[in-house]
Amino acid sequence: MPAADWRASRLVPRRAAVSRAQVETVAGRALGAFGLVFGAQTVPTAVDQARFMADGSGVAMMAVVYGAIAALAAATFTRVAVRAAALAFAAIYVIALLAWPFLVVDAAGMAGRTPWLYYLCTVATTAAVIALPVAPAAAYTSAVPAIYGVVRLSPSGGGASALIAVLDTMYAVILGIVVLVIITMLRQAAIAVDAAQEAALERYDAVARRHATEIERVKVDALVHDSVLTTLLSAAASRTPAERALAARMAADAVRRLDEAAVEVPGLDDRVALTVLTRRLRGGVAGFSAPFIVRVDGTDGVELPVEAIDALSSAAMQAMVNSVQHADGPIGRVRRELEVRGVGAGGCVIRVIDNGSGFDPAAVPPSRLGLRVSIEERMVNEGGSARVESVPGEGTTVTLAWPAGVEGSGE
Incomplete structure (x- = not known):
């Protein structure tokens, strides 16, 4: 690349x-x-x-x-x-x-x-x-x-x-x-x-979701005000056949726009621009106690399902939390990177990389849910994949891909 x-x-x-x-x-x-x-x-x-x-x-x-x-x-x-x-x-x-x-x-x-x-x-x-x-x-x-x-x-x-x-x-x-x-x-x-940092990141994720919902609500409210109310007022004031015909056309147009707005409200089948995920991750990085180098490539024009965006966001944030908490190098010595890459028109690969202490993934006990549940199972449940590569003393790379199998594309 x-x-x-x-x-x-x-x-x-x-x-x-x-x-x-x-x-x-x-x-x-x-x-x-x-x-x-x-x-x-x-x-x-x-x-x-x-x-x-x-x-x-x-x-x-x-x-x-x-x-x-x-x-x-x-x-x-x-x-x-x-x-x-x-x-x-x-x-x-x-x-x-x-x-x-x-x-x-x-x-x-x-x-x-x-x-x-x-x-x-x-x-x-x-x-x-x-x-x-x-x-x-x-x-x-x-x-x-x-x-x-x-x-x-x-x-x-x-x-x-x-x-x-x-x-x-x-x-x-x-x-x-x-x-x-x-x-x-x-x-x-x-x-x-x-614990405070992890709680803050969880609150940020919740706020980001509420913010997205609020944006959609404002859009719908504006549509109702601009189209529906205007149509009703026009219909109430119509006196001639031409005015009634205009009111009918306005009503049909308002119904069409309401149907489109319903489709635009995030749902299981809705697709969201990958740039939304990028903005969310940049905002999360700003809240960490350790800096990350953020690299973004090929995200313009890429759209993913809402659930895929949420899974990638949550898994990437958890991977970054793990890096900040467990890379355990001397302060200022560990280099951390976040890479976000769009693949085609509907794929994404995210890598969280550090050169810290590393660990043996096979030795992580089942009771540690951050790696198994928050990253791996979350991605698999939404049709994606997660791969953790780490060697003691040589750092860690967490690779997230959606959909599964897209990771090797466009390298």
């Missing part, structure tokens, strides 16, 4: 709202970055304390713990299996902490020293917050520092005084709770923003 045929809409800069997906991305990447920093800081201490542990056990513990940190960082920056990696690190940290007293063979050498695992405690509690619901995360945040406190009191943990052990424990608990509260509040706020 020639590039000159595309017409891009002007993008108005706007401040993007924070979605749940963006909160998860930012929190995960912060965890990965701080895990690498804290892990690097503990390496000298870990190497020094390895000599007080059983042969090879210190090196093995470092390999497992630091390997888990590296895997966690990789997962957070690629946005693949973040929760699984966070949960794995949280579990490995607890196991390492519990194993510490049994692996230290030179307790005297550890006297007065702080086990290097302590400096990763906040990383572990933050990983639990990322991976677990609030209640289990809160329990982990309290229990893990308490386990460390017990280890700290033992000779293998440095034989600290009760006061030092309590202070270290409380410090780790406070940091963990602060992280838990912040991330939980951000998640709840983002969920509220997502």
